[in-house]
Amino acid sequence: MKLTVNLGKDSYPIYIENNLLKHANSLIGEIFSGRRIMIISDDNVYPLYGQMLTEQLSADYDLSHLVLPHGEGTKSFQTLPVIYGALLKARISRSDLIIALGGGVIGDLAGFAASSFLRGVKFVQIPTSLLAQVDSSVGGKVAVDLPEGKNLVGAFYQPKLVLIDPLVLDTLNPRFINDGMGEVIKYGCIKDSELFCTLEAHSSFTELKEELPSIIHRCVDIKRVVVEHDQFDTGERMLLNFGHTLGHTIEQYYHYERESHGEAVAIGMYQITRLSEDLGITAGKTSLRIRKLLEAYGLPYECGLPIQELLHAIAVDKKNLNNRLNVILLHNIGSSYIHPTTSAFFSRESNYII
Template identity: 70%
Template sequence: MELTVNLGENSYPIYIENGILPHAGEYISKFYQGKKIILISDDNVFPLYGETVLNSLQNYECHTLVLPHGEPTKSFESLPKIYSAMLDAKISRSDLVIALGGGVIGDLAGFAASSFLRGVKLVQIPTSLLAQVDSSVGGKVAVDLPQGKNLVGAFFHPKMVLIDPDVLNTLPTRYINDGMGEVIKYGCIKDATLFNTLKNHISFEDLKPELASIIARCVDIKRIVVEHDQFDTGERMLLNFGHTLAHTIEQYYHYERESHGEAVAIGMYQISKIAEEKGLTKDGCSDEIKQLLQTYGLPFSCNLPIEDLTGAIKLDKKNLNNHLNVVLLHTIGDSYVYPTDVTFFDNAGIM
């Protein structure tokens, strides 16, 4: 399947197909006639898929950089290593960066590509479910600061996204569940039919035969939203459902306890529960979300008092001049941006 993100001169194709990874070079050659490529990956992904991708790129001069896996890698401390590797490889603005990995590598390599020589061409090859359905599409790249997640970043669109659902077969169960947090998000904010499809299965294994089409549906929702709001000033904010709490939970535990998808799961349920109590979301939505989270092995609580999280919420990117845009649901499949401030979370109790 091929989708196109239509953004004028920043437009790019997204290819979604089982078994596409060994043919990466064929797809890259459709738009890239240069000679040099640097492939950036991590020490979990590269041993599994690095050679497969490199074997498809034999017509190019290829360089590699393998970084430690995990969220702590997505920091400023990693950038000098990447820039040094790019300098050693003599990467120029006419060359290409490939990000092969999950959301951390996609964001980090993407930010390095956006800033090195003021911009080097980028291809995203996401290897986690979360990256395939969400972070590889839309052109957001970033690194974390100690004070919060993704606080330094850029909008930098790839030239292509290549998605092979087969690579998910090697993912540990926890990281499949992690990606399902973002899949459920798309059903919540934009597609009640997708939400109900997920409800009609009893586990990820039961869902697998439909996985490629579900990934494609999530990507298509994001494509449409990004086309309408490239720079995250309007409708694109809806993609942050659950994230205001999620980022603070991740930060509170120094990115060492809840994964991103797990934190998003908690955020979606807890914020919907608060909104129901305020009459801002239809009664019963939070229970529906909770049941679906349990089906796919995701948490709905982090057992922290809200007071432990509000300090980080004040630093969230969506908190501007003490005005906080919180994404809520009218009902499943129908979301909206609710302007408020951090008092929205007053008396919320234990998250």
């Protein structure tokens, strides 16, 4: 399956296919005519897939690689000098290529390094986690975290190619399958009630496996259309952040050491829908459907924090524009909207536990 993100000169193809990694070389050759390639990966992924990729590419390119520690803690400014140093040592130039081989952390981090090194080096996304395959590898958002919040320093920098091989998920820790399902459920919530119903009709990820390529395709296609309409995240693209305002603050509160991204977003989706139902601006029982689906796919819906603990981080959320906080809410399943408000949306009940 092939999709194309149509962004003029920044357009690029996305391939979704089982066993795609076994012929990545030919697809990379279609978009890259340079000589040197740097593969950036982590210590979980590279031992599994780095050699396969290296064997294909080494006949045609001068290859080097950098293997970083896995985990959200790596996605920081402290890691950037390490990457820049490796790129310099490998003599990577603006005519060369960076490949991000890994999950969302590696994709965001390698992409940001690519956007800033020599004012821009071409890069390819090869996502190896479900979350990265259905969401973060597409759309060109690249970033690093600050202590004050997640993804607060970043860029819009589109890849030249995205290669998605669903079979690599067979080696993924089950927790991070669940993690990725948080983003899959998000797409059903915001844009596709039929996808949500498909997920409801199954009781686990294992039951979905035969349909997985088509489910990934549906999520990516939704994101493709949204990104084409709003590349720089000032309007419709904000809908993709459903659950993220609370989710990011939960991740930060626990220093990225407790809830994973997908787990935190799951909590955020349920809790913000519960709040909007209380205000009468989301259809009743919507949060109940979300909660049941989260439970079916092994995702949390609460974290036990008083909402007051999160208000400072909410105040610096990236969706604050013109002194207004844009939160993403649902009319009902499959229909989302941007709700301009302030942090008072979250603070009206000081004892609210999420």
